[in-house]
Amino acid sequence: MRALGQLLRREIHPVLALLLAGCVLIGLPGWMILDRAAILRNGAEIVFKTAPVDPRDLMRGDYVRLRYEEISNVDGSLFKGELPAHDGPVRLWLTLHDGEDGLGVVKAVSLNTPVNRAPGEIFLRSNPTRWTRSGSSEAVAGQLSLSFGIERYYVPEGEGLEIEAARNQQRTTVAVRISDKGDAQIARIMIDGKALYEEPLY
Amino acid sequence: MLRRYLSREIEEWIRGGLLDAGQGAALLRDHDRRHTGLNLSSVLAVLAAVLFGAAVIALVAANWELIARPLRVAMILVFIIGGLSGATFAVLRNAHWIAEALLVFTLLCFGAGVALVGQMYHLSGDEAAFMLSWTIGALVVSVTYSSPMAAISAGLLALGYLFTVSDGLGIFSSWHGPDLAGYIVALVVTAAVGVAAWRSRSVMAGHLGAVMLLCAVVWIAEEATELNPSYLLAAIGAVAFAAGSLMPLQSDAPFSRHGTLSAYGAVLLLGGLGMVQADAEITSLPGIMAFAALVLGTSVGVLVVAGGENRLIRRFAYFAFSCETIYIVGETLGSLLGSAGFLFFGGLVLAAMAYAMMRLEKRFKKEGVQT
Numbered sequence: 001m002r003a004l005g006q007l008l009r010r011e012i013h014p015v016l017a018l019l020l021a022g023c024v025l026i027g028l029p030g031w032m033i034l035d036r037a038a039i040l041r042n043g044a045e046i047v048f049k050t051a052p053v054d055p056r057d058l059m060r061g062d063y064v065r066l067r068y069e070e071i072s073n074v075d076g077s078l079f080k081g082e083l084p085a086h087d088g089p090v091r092l093w094l095t096l097h098d099g100e101d102g103l104g105v106v107k108a109v110s111l112n113t114p115v116n117r118a119p120g121e122i123f124l125r126s127n128p129t130r131w132t133r134s135g136s137s138e139a140v141a142g143q144l145s146l147s148f149g150i151e152r153y154y155v156p157e158g159e160g161l162e163i164e165a166a167r168n169q170q171r172t173t174v175a176v177r178i179s180d181k182g183d184a185q186i187a188r189i190m191i192d193g194k195a196l197y198e199e200p201l202y
Numbered sequence: 203m204l205r206r207y208l209s210r211e212i213e214e215w216i217r218g219g220l221l222d223a224g225q226g227a228a229l230l231r232d233h234d235r236r237h238t239g240l241n242l243s244s245v246l247a248v249l250a251a252v253l254f255g256a257a258v259i260a261l262v263a264a265n266w267e268l269i270a271r272p273l274r275v276a277m278i279l280v281f282i283i284g285g286l287s288g289a290t291f292a293v294l295r296n297a298h299w300i301a302e303a304l305l306v307f308t309l310l311c312f313g314a315g316v317a318l319v320g321q322m323y324h325l326s327g328d329e330a331a332f333m334l335s336w337t338i339g340a341l342v343v344s345v346t347y348s349s350p351m352a353a354i355s356a357g358l359l360a361l362g363y364l365f366t367v368s369d370g371l372g373i374f375s376s377w378h379g380p381d382l383a384g385y386i387v388a389l390v391v392t393a394a395v396g397v398a399a400w401r402s403r404s405v406m407a408g409h410l411g412a413v414m415l416l417c418a419v420v421w422i423a424e425e426a427t428e429l430n431p432s433y434l435l436a437a438i439g440a441v442a443f444a445a446g447s448l449m450p451l452q453s454d455a456p457f458s459r460h461g462t463l464s465a466y467g468a469v470l471l472l473g474g475l476g477m478v479q480a481d482a483e484i485t486s487l488p489g490i491m492a493f494a495a496l497v498l499g500t501s502v503g504v505l506v507v508a509g510g511e512n513r514l515i516r517r518f519a520y521f522a523f524s525c526e527t528i529y530i531v532g533e534t535l536g537s538l539l540g541s542a543g544f545l546f547f548g549g550l551v552l553a554a555m556a557y558a559m560m561r562l563e564k565r566f567k568k569e570g571v572q573t
Contacts, residue, residue, distance in 0.1 A: 009348075009401055014293040017346035018286050024342040025282050025308065028335055029315045033275070036323040060321040061263035089381055127327050152326035156265045186324045199323075202272050 037201045039185040043177030044122045046096055046104040047190075050174050063152045066174060071096075071124070072151075073143045074109055081110045089128035092146065093182065096122045103173070109144065113182075124148060125182030148184045150176055155197075208233060244299030248351065251303040255310020262314045262321065271322055278315040282308055289347060302351040305343055309355050312339045333363035334387070341394045350404035357399070357410025360391050364414060368421040385426070388418045412466060432481055436474025443467025447508045460511035468504045468515045472522040475500060479529075487533075494530040498523060505562060520559060527551055 012020070048068045071094060084090045092109055097120050099105035107121070108114070114123050126146040153174075175188040188195045212226040221229075258281060262274070269277070285308030292301035313336045319325075320332060337359040344352035365371065367384055392414045399407035419438070420431045446464030475497050484490050501523040509516040531551050 005400065008397055009403075011348055012346050014290040014347070017293075018290040021343045021346045022283060022286050025286070025312045025315075025339050026279055028339065029275075029278075029312075029319050032316070032319045032335075033322070036319070036325075040323075060317050061265045063324075065326075147327050149325055149327050153324050154265055154321040156267045200271065202275070202322075 033202065036185055039177050039179040039183055040187055040199060040201055043179045043183075043185060043187075045175055045177050045187060046098065046122055047102060047173050047175050048104050050172050060154055062157055063154045066151050066153055068150075068174070070104055070106055071146060071148065073145055074106055076109075076142050076144055078106060078109045079144070080108045081112060084111055084131050087131060090131045091128050092126045092144065094124045094126065094146075096124055104176075122178050123182050124178050124184055150174070150184045150186050153186060153189055205230075205233065244302070247299055247303035248306055251307040252310065255307045255314070258311050259314045259317070262318045265321060274318060275315070275322075278311055278318060281311040282315065285311060286343075289349075293347065301347065302349060305347060305349050305352050306355065309336075309340050309343060309352060312336065330363060330367040333359060333366050334391075337363050337391060341391075341398055344398040344402055344407075345394075348401045348403075350402040350407065353395070353398040353402040353404045353407035354410065357395050357407045357414065360395050360414050361410065361417065363391065364388055364417055364421065368425075371417055371421040371424060381425070385418070385422050388421070392418055416470070430478070430481065432474050432477035434474075435470050436478060439467045439470025439472070439474050441467070443471055443504065443508075460508040460515070464508050465512055465514045465518075468508065469518055472497070472501055472504065472518065476522065476525070490530065490533055494526055494533075497526045501526065509562070524552075524555065527555055 048070055050066045050068050074094065090111060092111060093114055094106050095108040095110070095114050096104045097107055097118075104122075117123065126148055129144070129146055171192050173190045173193065174186055175190065177185045177187045179185070187199050189197055209230055212221065212229060215221040216223055216226045258278070262278075285304045289301040289304040289308065292298070292304060316332055316335045316339075320328060337356055340352055340356035340359050343349060344356050367388070392411060395407065395411040395414055399405075399411050416435070416438075419434065423429045423431045423434045443464055444467070446462075446467055447460050479493055479497065482493070484493060501519045504515060505519040505523075509519055528548070531548050
C-alpha cells in the first residue's frame with residue numbers, strides 16, 4: 001500500500017512533463033480538427049431545410065440553433081428491422097436519399113448499421129437518443145426525436161439576425177457532409193440556395 | 203486563519219508562563235518558514251492567470267472574423283506551448299507558484315482551444331464530450347507536473363462532466379436506463395482525480411475526488427438499480443464511520459482515527475438518514491417517533507464515539523440532533539397544542555438539549571484532561 005503510494009508520487013522531470021502534457025493538450029484539439037476536416041473533405045453531401053433560432057453559448061459565442069424538418073423528428077412508422085433489446089441510450093441509423101426538390105429525404109430508420117447501399121443513398125447515425133419501449137407493442141409509434149451534432153451554427157457576434165429573418169420565410173437550407181461512419185458535419189448554410197457562409201476545411 | 207489562532211494561543215501560553223517570550227517568537231518563525239504556501243503574491247499570480255485565460259476564452263467566444271480561423275488555432279496552440287514551457291522553466295527554477303499560475307492559464311487556453319474546434323465545426327450536443335476532453339487535459343497536466351492547482355481544476359471539471367453526462371445525476375430526469383460505458387468512464391475519471399490529488403498532495407482535490415465518487419455512486423444507484431440513493435448514502439456513511447472510528451487501525455493505515463474518513467461517514471450517515479426520513483413519508487405517530495429515535499440515537503452515538511476528537515463531527519452531530527428534535531417537536535406537539543404552547547414547549551426542549559450538550563461537552567473535557 002505504502003509502496004504503491006510512493007510509486008504514484010514519483011515526480012516526473014519537468015521537461016518530460018512538458019513533452020507529455022504538450023502532446024495531449026496539442027494533440028487532442030489537433031486530432032479533433034483533422035477528424036472534422038476529413039468529413040468536410042470526403043463526406044457525402046445532402047441538403048436539409050431548417051428553422052433556426054438565436055441563443056448564446058458562454059464558451060463559444062453566438063449561434064443559431066437549427067432544427068431540421070426532415071430528420072429532427074422522424075416518423076416512427078419508418079422504423080425497419082430489429083428493435084433495441086433494452087431501454088437505454090441508442091444510436092439509430094437513418095437511410096437518406098435526395099428527394100425531387102433536391103432536399104434530403106428519410107427512407108428508413110434502423111437500429112443496426114444499414115448494409116447494401118443503393119446508389120444515391122447516404123447513411124447517417126444519430127446521437128444517443130432515449131429509447132423506451134412503449135408497452136408491449138412491437139411497432140414504434142409516434143415521432144422519434146433525434147439529434148446529430150449539427151443543431152448549432154456559430155456566427156460572428158451579432159450576425160445571427162440575417163439567418164433568423166430568413167428563417168421566418170422558411171428559406172434557410174443547410175448542406176451537410178456525412179462520413180462513411182455516419183458522422184455529420186455542416187458544410188454550408190444557405191438562404192434561397194445561395195451559400196451564406198462556406199465552411200473552409202480549417 | 204491557523205496562524206492567527208496559533209499566535210493567539212502562543213500569546214496565551216507566554217502570559218501563563220508556559221513559554222518564554224523568545225521561544226514563542228521562535229515557534230512562530232518556524233511555522234512561517236514551513237508554511238509559505240499561500241502568500242499574497244502567489245494568490246495574485248493565480249488570479250492574474252485566471253483573468254488572462256478568461257480573456258482568451260472571451261476572444262474565442264466573440265468569433266471575431268478579423269482573425270482568420272487558422273490564426274486563432276495557432277494563437278491558442280502558442281499559448282498552450284508557451285504556458286507549459288514557462289511552467290517547466292519555473293519548476294526547474296523552483297518557482298512553484300509561478301508554475302501553478304502558468305498551468306492554470308494553460309488549462310484555460312486548452313479549454314478555449316477545444317471550444318474553438320467546436321465553434322469552427324459547429325458541433326452541438328457535445329457538452330459531455332467537451333467537458334471530458336477538458337478534464338482529461340487537466341488530469342494530464344496535474345499528473346505530469348504534480349500540480350495541486352491543476353488537480354483542483356481537474357476535480358471541478360470532472361464534477362462538471364459528471365453532472366452534464368448524467369443529466370443532474372439522473373435525479374431530475376425522468377429517464378432511467380443503464381449506460382454501462384458512461385459509468386465506467388465516470389469511475390475511471392474519479393480514480394484519475396484521486397491519483398492527481400495524491401500526486402500533488404492537494405487536500406482540496408482529494409475532497410473533490412471524494413465528492414465525485416459519491417456523486418457517481420448516487421448516479422449509478424439512481425439509474426441502474428432499484429436502490430434508493432438515500433439508503434445507499436446512509437449505508438456508505440455507516441461503513442465509513444465504522445472503518446474510521448471503530449476498527450482497530452494498523453500503524454501504516456492511510457487515514458487517522460476519527461479523522462477525515464470518520465467525518466465523511468458521520469455526515470453521510472446522518473444526512474442519508476435525514477433524506478430517508480424526508481423520502482419515506484411515514485404518517486403514523488409511532489413510526490415517526492421510532493425513526494426520530496433512530497436518528498437521535500445515531501447522532502448521540504456518533505458524538506460519543508468521535509465527537510471528542512473531531513470538531514467537525516461534533517458540530518455536525520449537534521446540528522443533526524437539533525434538526526431532528528425540532529422536527530419531532532413540530533410533528534407531535536404542534537397538532538396537540540396551540541402555537542403559544544408549541545413555542546413554549548419548543549423553548550423547553552431546546553433548553554433541555556442545551557443542558558444535555560453541556561454535560562456531554564464537560565465529559566469530553568474531563569476525558570481530555572485525563573489522557
